[in-house]
Amino acid sequence: MITIKTLKMLRTIKGTYGSSKTPTDIIIYEDFEGVQWYTAKGSSTVNATNEMLYQGTDMEKITDIDVFTWSKEINSEEDLEIAVKD
Numbered sequence: 905m906i907t908i909k910t911l912k913m914l915r916t917i918k919g920t921y922g923s924s925k926t927p928t929d930i931i932i933y934e935d936f937e938g939v940q941w942y943t944a945k946g947s948s949t950v951n952a953t954n955e956m957l958y959q960g961t962d963m964e965k966i967t968d969i970d971v972f973t974w975s976k977e978i979n980s981e982e983d984l985e986i987a988v989k990d
Contacts, residue, residue, distance in 0.1 A: 914981035916945075919961040932957055933984045939969070941988045948974045950987055 913934040921928050921944055929945040940957055943950045952970035974987040 917959050919963055921963040931981055931984045933988050943978045943984060945979055946977050948977055950974055
């Protein structure tokens with residue numbers, strides 16, 4: 905018998921957003937398919953990408969494959985996980 909476990913990874917990195925490159929914490933939830941769901945801390949907009957996100961990522965340069973707006977601000981890795989799974 906083969907058992908497959910669902911893997912997930914939650915992490916927070918330092919990055920920037922906007923034309924003035926405002927510093928922000930980028931909260932990331934990687935699902936078992938490798939999709940990186942991410943948001944700037946305090947935002948309610950959640951984006952998805954197939955790109956790997958690293959320390960120093962400029963959010964304006966990420967190519968998104970999906971986006972949604974959550975009903976409240978996301979301030980933690982746990983908030984993001986709930987938003988993505990809902």
